[in-house]
Amino acid sequence: MSAIPQEAALPRTFTLPAGVQRAAMRVATGVALLVLWEVLVRWLAPAFVARPTTVARAIPDVLAQRNVPPGTPTFWGSAEETVLAALEGMVIGVAAGVLVGLTMGRLRTADRLLRFYVSAFFAMPIIAMVPVMELWFGYDWRVRLTIVSLGAFLPVCLNVYDGTRKLPAHYVEVAESYHARWWNVWFGIALPASLPYLLAGFRLAVGRVLVGAVIAEYIANLKGLGSFILFDARTFHQPEMMVAVLFLALLGVAVNAAADLATRRLLPWYRRAE
Amino acid sequence: MSTVQVAEPKPRLIVPQSVRGAGVSLLGLAVGAGIWELIGRRTQASSFAPFSKTMAALWGMTTSGELPHALESSLQLFGAGLGFAILVGFFLGLLLARIRVLRTGLEPYIAMLYATPMVALIPFILSLFGFEFRAKVIVVTLFGLWPILINTLEGARSVNAELLEVARSYRSSEPKLWWHVIIPYTLPYTMTGVRQGIARSLVGMLASEFLLAASGLGNLILTYTQRFDTAHVLAAVLTITLLATALMAVGRAIENYFARWKAGV
Numbered sequence: 179m180s181a182i183p184q185e186a187a188l189p190r191t192f193t194l195p196a197g198v199q200r201a202a203m204r205v206a207t208g209v210a211l212l213v214l215w216e217v218l219v220r221w222l223a224p225a226f227v228a229r230p231t232t233v234a235r236a237i238p239d240v241l242a243q244r245n246v247p248p249g250t251p252t253f254w255g256s257a258e259e260t261v262l263a264a265l266e267g268m269v270i271g272v273a274a275g276v277l278v279g280l281t282m283g284r285l286r287t288a289d290r291l292l293r294f295y296v297s298a299f300f301a302m303p304i305i306a307m308v309p310v311m312e313l314w315f316g317y318d319w320r321v322r323l324t325i326v327s328l329g330a331f332l333p334v335c336l337n338v339y340d341g342t343r344k345l346p347a348h349y350v351e352v353a354e355s356y357h358a359r360w361w362n363v364w365f366g367i368a369l370p371a372s373l374p375y376l377l378a379g380f381r382l383a384v385g386r387v388l389v390g391a392v393i394a395e396y397i398a399n400l401k402g403l404g405s406f407i408l409f410d411a412r413t414f415h416q417p418e419m420m421v422a423v424l425f426l427a428l429l430g431v432a433v434n435a436a437a438d439l440a441t442r443r444l445l446p447w448y449r450r451a452e
Numbered sequence: 453m454s455t456v457q458v459a460e461p462k463p464r465l466i467v468p469q470s471v472r473g474a475g476v477s478l479l480g481l482a483v484g485a486g487i488w489e490l491i492g493r494r495t496q497a498s499s500f501a502p503f504s505k506t507m508a509a510l511w512g513m514t515t516s517g518e519l520p521h522a523l524e525s526s527l528q529l530f531g532a533g534l535g536f537a538i539l540v541g542f543f544l545g546l547l548l549a550r551i552r553v554l555r556t557g558l559e560p561y562i563a564m565l566y567a568t569p570m571v572a573l574i575p576f577i578l579s580l581f582g583f584e585f586r587a588k589v590i591v592v593t594l595f596g597l598w599p600i601l602i603n604t605l606e607g608a609r610s611v612n613a614e615l616l617e618v619a620r621s622y623r624s625s626e627p628k629l630w631w632h633v634i635i636p637y638t639l640p641y642t643m644t645g646v647r648q649g650i651a652r653s654l655v656g657m658l659a660s661e662f663l664l665a666a667s668g669l670g671n672l673i674l675t676y677t678q679r680f681d682t683a684h685v686l687a688a689v690l691t692i693t694l695l696a697t698a699l700m701a702v703g704r705a706i707e708n709y710f711a712r713w714k715a716g717v
Contacts, residue, residue, distance in 0.1 A: 203556045204559075207561070223579075286473075293477070294477060294481060303651075310689065385567070393571050393662075396571070396663060397662060403572070410575075422572070426569050427564055430564075431564050433567075
């Protein structure tokens with residue numbers, strides 16, 4: 179929606195299609211940013227700091243896991259650990275979040291009992307719990323799983339709760355006049371009606387899950403991309419480290435794009451209020 | 453929930469809904485504290501402390517000045533980082549909205565940075581800026597910046613064309629156009645971003661306190677964990693929870709205040 183009137187177009191003899199123009203602009207900006215990074219780091223920072231050229235050179239080696247000294251975490255092994263943990267956390271967190279969110283949205287007592295806890299845990303940075311969890315579970319995968327599941331649970335739960343609360347009352351009245359049972363109302367009406375909220379919560383959850391997984395790996399020193407990054411940073415292998423950072427960034431982008439696509443495909447009736 | 457409630461037979465003791473609601477909420481808190489106390493008494497002191505001991509630790513740290521000191525240090529970091537995030541996010545967002553070339557060029561990269569887990573960049577920031585206050589502020593800013601920037605951009609782009617046309621037809625100059633039309637129109641959007649940025653900046657604050665030079669509340673948690681003193685750790689975590697809840701409430705209040713003149717709502 180480009181509603182801002184642009185200055186009257188000058189008469190042109192030749193114009194590229196708008197899409198090509200935009201793509202060209204984006205590529206040009208990207209190149210400019212990379213050049214800026216390269217120049218600034220060369221000029222101001224020590225030699226070991228990652229630059230686009232060194233990162234590009236490191237990509238094939240890291241992905242093929244060549245020249246990995248013994249005792250060093252491997253890239254794909256670490257990525258697998260982190261991605262699997264994130265997936266497990268998403269499954270647990272989203273399932274629990276939907277259930278608790280629906281319960282809080284439909285039962286007022288549950289709402290009053292739990293609202294305070296859910297919103298307080300949602301507001302607080304869950305990573306504050308990582309050190310305590312080390313005391314509970316040891317330096318163990320359970321720390322990461324708990325952090326990641328909580329990170330997914332809280333935004334999903336709050337969003338489903340919001341969506342269920344905003345369910346138009348007459349939906350429920352109609353259903354009840356047809357003798358719908360409570361589970362029909364919960365899962366047949368309230369849940370589909372709050373799907374857009376669920377998806378919004380899902381997107382928040384993805385961000386929190388990735389951040390939580392990496393921080394848990396940093397602090398609890400678990401195998402995964404977090405410790406891969408930390409190890410490479412400490413051994414002055416910054417270009418290799420940046421490959422892992424890029425991988426995480428692309429993972430975030432890909433999941434968000436998938437969520438967008440799912441919104442458009444599955445919920446064509448839902449438009450973001452823009 | 454159900455709004456259609458037909459005449460109740462005989463109202464005995466009428467307790468207003470709000471009072472009952474508050475009562476149930478308080479009961480929830482009391483039950484939570486009770487469970488906490490019970491679990492704490494049945495586990496080793498090195499893994500979980502009961503509610504009463506945590507409260508005692510909280511009181512002890514408050515009176516000794518340890519907690520206020522840590523809180524102050526953390527809030528300084530948080531405030532500086534979020535402040536920069538708001539400044540940069542707001543002005544960059546406005547600029548991008550007004551300058552089409554910049555916007556089209558940078559949009560995909562901003563979206564990518566928004567989706568990047570910023571914690572992954574902390575070691576990189578460490579190597580560039582060290583681990584002192586400056587580096588930590590940068591981390592907090594990088595956490596909080598993106599929602600503010602993106603919301604501002606979205607808001608400034610959705611300014612009504614008619615508003616701009618009217619302003620233009622009265623020969624409003626570009627600075628006046630910004631000051632009287634675009635900025636007031638955009639502020640509510642920015643504040644939505646600020647609310648999201650507050651939550652993210654808090655994560656950034658703790659992450660930088662854990663991973664860069666330990667300070668503030670993060671340092672409290674780390675040192676007491678090393679001493680297996682769970683009562684003090686839980687007291688610090690509780691403080692962070694209360695702080696986060698308060699900051700979120702402030703964020704929501706600011707957002708609602710600005711939403712009063714949000715168009716079309």
